[in-house]
Amino acid sequence: MGWPVRHSRSPALHNYFFKHYELAGTYVPLAIKPDDLQSALRALAPLGFAGCNLTIPHKERALAIVDEVDALARRIGAISCVVVREDGSLAGTNNDVHGFARNILQHQPDWRAGAGPAVVIGAGGGARAVVYSLVDRGAREIRVANRTRARTETLAREFGAAVVPIDWNDRHRALDGAAMLVNTTSQGMVGQPPLELDLQKLPANALVADIVYIPLETPLLAAARRRGNRTVDGLGMLLHQACIAWKLWFDLDPEVTPELRAAVEATLPTT
Ligand SMILES: NC(=O)c1ccc[n+]([C@@H]2O[C@H](COP(=O)([O-])OP(=O)(O)OC[C@H]3O[C@@H](n4cnc5c(N)ncnc54)[C@H](OP(=O)(O)O)[C@@H]3O)[C@@H](O)[C@H]2O)c1
Helix, strand or coil: CECCCCCCCHHHHHHHHHHHCCCCCCCCCCECCHHHHHHHHHHHHHHCCCEEECCCCHHHHHHHCCCEECHHHHHHCCCCEEEECCCCCEEEECCHHHHHHHHHHHHCCCCCHHHCCEEEECCCHHHHHHHHHHHHCCCCCEEEECCCHHHHHHHHHHHCCCEEEECHHHCCHHHCCCCEEEECCCCCCCCCCCCCCCHHHCCCCCEEEECCCCCCCCHHHHHHHHCCCEEECCHHHHHHHHHHHHHHHHCCCCCCCHHHHHHHHCCCCCC
């Protein structure tokens, strides 16, 4: 559910699983206006839905609507996945956190969040999931730079001493000595300008990840690859969070396979 529903890969992704498991179900994108979110969520059970995903702008508002919010979603301050329980009540969680880490680990199995300083660019909803995931996995220093400084300070207050707010203009220098760099802004996404970031100070062995996945290789990832850094694109985060949803909705454990990735990649715009 989102408003409006644009560029969603979710129908292709979840309908791939329905086909894979030979289940007679379907995943539908629903454009729900913010004021209709409560009625839409309450209609899930009578309509026979197992659950839904929520996207902008519903993730925060749903916190006050569902019957139970797990600790993870409460800490992030956003629900990305709703599960309809047997009695029709609604449980909300956030799949983005584990989706991020599982994606990095699938591509770089020896990655350890505590290996060295991480730099996170951005402080929006995606950043909150990334920062939470890094803290949860033992990162001791997460330098966060966001265009709007107040949001980095909120993150530091909420997620603890590991989060170090960095001035937007100092983001280039903050790459010095970093073990990991993650872009969580919308910059570099199709239709948006590239993220302005000078990679000169980034160590050659740092891992660079982008949570933007349209295009798959953002200008940031292309620049990092050209200078020899290892890179991880954002599509896997989406695929992994979908697998987590299937465990919650249907008690099934799909994996992120090359076939799944190819099926979803085929739906991405080529320009
Ligand atoms: N791979 C995945 O599964 C996944 C999951 C979640 C999100 N995403 C992607 O991540 C991106 C961000 O999503 P979100 O939900 O975090 O959005 P959001 O909550 O709206 O946050 C947007 C972020 O981008 C920054 N930003 C926007 N325009 C900017 C500009 N011109 N210059 C510098 N910074 C700018 C914002 O900074 P300010 O605070 O200054 O506005 C904020 O940090 C989207 O492309 C989304 O598709 C991917």
